[in-house]
Amino acid sequence: MLKIKKIPFAALIGVFSIALLAGCSSLDKVVILDGDHTFAFGSDKLTPEGQKRIEQYTSSLMAMKEVRVDVIGHSDRIGDAKANQVLSMRRAQAVRNELLKSRLKPEQITARGVGASYPIVTCTQKNDAALIKCLAPNRRVEMKVTEVRW
Secondary structure (H helix, E strand, C coil): CCCCCCCCHHHHHHHHHHHHHHCCCCCCEEEEEEHHHHECCCCCCECHHHHHHHHHHHHHHHCCCEEEEEEEECCCCCCCHHHHHHHHHHHHHHHHHHHHCCCCCHHHEEEEECCCCCCCCCCCCCCHHHHHHHCHHHCEEEEEEEEEEC
């Protein structure tokens, strides 16, 4: 008689997440953490929701033997360009620090800020509140995962 070993549901979810992220063999994917849910507007402090989203990805990353993560911070065009560059770097560093809490090694994770250099949307609103809302997709942190070995 064939014995079937039961696999815990959480393990199945982890394997599925890894397979989904990794494409089952190699990984060169970008996970986007939208800025307005991950950080408050103009802030580099992670929100509880942002921390939770990062934790969801780190369990999948930890299951891989070798992984490299490039964390890229972005800002919108509102305000001073130099200040936005600094803010984007500080946001990327905050995400990197959160990843390091999961026992990833410092040499596995790079962080860089690119300011408003790579917008996703272009907005023409004149009202400040409407412009801030429209530019929200540009305020993000990307985690590009590469060099995976199982």
